[in-house]
Amino acid sequence: MGRILRGLMRGSGALLACAPIVLSAQEDVSSESFFSLDVLVIIIPSFMALLLTLFSTYMYTKVRGLQMEIERRDEVLRCAREEAEQEKRAITDELARTKQELIEQIERLRERCEKHEKTITSLRQAQNVNVFDGLLPICSRCKDIRDAEGVWHQFEEYIAKLSEADFSHSLCPDCSRQLYPELFEGGKKLHCITWK
Structure with missing residues (x-):
């Protein structure tokens, strides 16, 4: 039992080192004295401090690991956003170029349509110059x-x-x-x- 107590004292670090327990290698600790109230009053807080230290270390490691995972995922997300932004800019530029080309083509087609309409109008006018349709009422005497x-x-x-x-x-x-x-x-x- 003394070895267990010494192991606890060594494992608990500074907290158990400050405890006023002195055990020699030859000292025999009986089970009744080991579980005495004085010993338990010293061991339980030290043991709890050791458990708290271990739990804190474990939680710190877990939290740090989660933080690193979050940072890694944030970096991946940032890279993905940058790639998406670059792709969006490229698509937007391509769409702007295509839109401008379409506007120019539409303008050229409008000009051609206007030119064709003018040609059609002039051809219709030229066609109607020498053509009379229907009946022409004419006076049989004076020819009005x-x-x-x-x-x-x-x-x-x-x-x-x-x-x-x-x-x-x-x-x-x-x-x-x-x-x-x-x-x-x-x-x-x-x-x-x-x-x-």
């Missing part, structure tokens, strides 16, 4: 034409307004004979009337 609003116009004025045609005045051979019979006396043929 009525427009869609009901206004009567001279034939030449109406056609010139709707087309790019210009008119010059002349007389057909039948009208020339009726208006100027003296020019056709004696079987003469009139090729051109010149006004003086």
Whole structure:
């Protein structure tokens, strides 16, 4: 029993070293004296201090290990975040470039569409210059034409307004004979009337 007590005293370090127990190697400790109240009063607090020291060391080791694991995971997480940020920046830059290219393509397509629309409009206008659709109401005597609003116009004025045609005045051979019979006396043929 003395050996156990000495081992406890050695193992407990400074706390048991300060205890006022002196045991010699020859001293025989009986079981009754070992469990006496005086011995127990000294041993139990020392033993508790030893247990507390061991538990504190164990907890410190565990907590430190957990702290190191948390720090390691934080480092891994930080690296993963940095990689994600770099990837995000690369994707964002690529999307910005693609967006700019699409905007430029859309602008070029708009310009082409506007150019094609102008061409189509000019072709339709050119197509409509010489084409008249539907019935043209014309006076059987004076040859005036009525427009869609009901206004009567001279034939030449109406056609010139709707087309790019210009008119010059002349007389057909039948009208020339009726208006100027003296020019056709004696079987003469009139090729051109010149006004003086």
